Amino acid sequence: MRASRLLSVLLLLQNRGRMTAEELAAELEVSVRTVYRDVEALSAAGVPVYADRGRTGGYQLVDGYRTRLTGLTEEEAQSLSLAGLPGAAAELGLGTVLAAAQLKLYAALPRELRERAGQVAERFLLDVPGWFRGIESLPQLAEIARAVWEGRRISTRYRRWDRTEVDRVLEPLGLVLKAGNWYLAARSGDSVRTYRVSRIADPVVGERFERPSDFDLAAYWREWGEQFEKRLYPRKAVVRLSRLGQDLVPFYLGAVGARALRECRDEPDEDGWLRVELPVEPGAPALGELLRFGPELQVLEPADLRAEVVAAIERMAVNYG
The missing domain is CATH 2.30.30 (SH3 type barrels.)
Incomplete structure (x- = not known):
């Protein structure tokens, strides 16, 4: 365990240049005292690491020193496919090996490419789950x-x-x-x-x-x-959508509705309303999905679904007097 941590300290200094003991401790999730001991161990092993004193000081390697200890373990190589999904990697039990693999990969890059990779990480982030929900936390x-x-x-x-x-x-x-x-x-x-x-x-x-x-x-x-998708949306509903209703389709009906909107070949009428064929779920779920649009959607076909929407609106009107 300590050998792996010493290698991580070495690669962090190689990739990032000067780092304080506090920064190294936070990165490795250890105490500052442990960092002091690790740096001493590296120095004793012949690694040219030295400390700059003062408020802006820190540890760094002698200019030009690069380690060749960048070979990836099997687990680390496997974890690189999840480099854009650190949360998912952690759920799979690969969080620490992913971090180690990324360190080794960066260490093997020339300075120019390493800086470029760092800029990408600073500017682009992949966040997979939708709003108001996270990735499932599953102990199994x-x-x-x-x-x-x-x-x-x-x-x-x-x-x-x-x-x-x-x-x-x-x-x-x-x-x-x-x-x-x-x-x-x-x-x-x-x-x-x-x-x-x-x-x-x-x-x-x-x-x-x-x-x-x-x-x-x-x-x-x-x-x-x-x-x-075919099992989930076995029915088709022919509807008219206002401009606002068209904008709401991806939010209310997801990718399935958005694709139906893209594939529509009709043109909006003079008021901006568009006739679209939308895939819908069977039974009550379809009614709920369509009612979410409020006055921005009108059901044309099939007749039984249109009648269900009309009946639901009439019941709602009774509720509001």
Whole structure:
């Protein structure tokens, strides 16, 4: 553990130049006293690190010194694919190895590219979850991730959408983070299915299994997403949208509604209203989604859905006298 921390101190000084003991302690999440001991150990090992005294002082390496200890471990190399998602990496149990991998990667870069990479990190940030929600905090996620890495079966209880629970033995093939929610692609029997990780209870990692050589996680997720979307939005509603209603579509109906709006070939009328065919959920959810638009949307077809909207508006009018 200490050897890894000494290497981190060395790489931090190599990447960032002068750093105070307090800055190093905060970066490594240790005490300032521990930093003092680590710097002494580096000096004793022959690393040319020296201290500038005073208010603007700090530790730094002799100009021109660069370590060649930049080889990535297997875990660190794997974690680099999550470099834009530090929260997700932490949930998977890779937070510390991701930080170490990034340090080693920066240390291996020439000064010009290292400065450029630092500027990118200062100017661009990837924040995946939507507003008013974060990435799910799941204590079982790290254990499931280990099973995915090692190709081991999982015995678990799974809570289905109707709240019934079933026992499952899963062969985990991949994890996907979608809109702040984690999903597991796993083989059960002869088929590959998708499981919401938050509904997986008490996973027990078991023996190894043979991973199918032709499984492509990205292709599977793309196809599964398309089929899920068709099941979720089996109906079409022909509506008229005001200019404001058109602006509200991405917020109220998400990517599905936004795509329908982009694919619409009709032109707005002289008042700016646009006739659009929107995918909607079955039953009551569709009614709720359409009523959110208030007076900015008018349902034209199908007739039964239009009648449901009219009846709901009349009931609302009664409530308000």
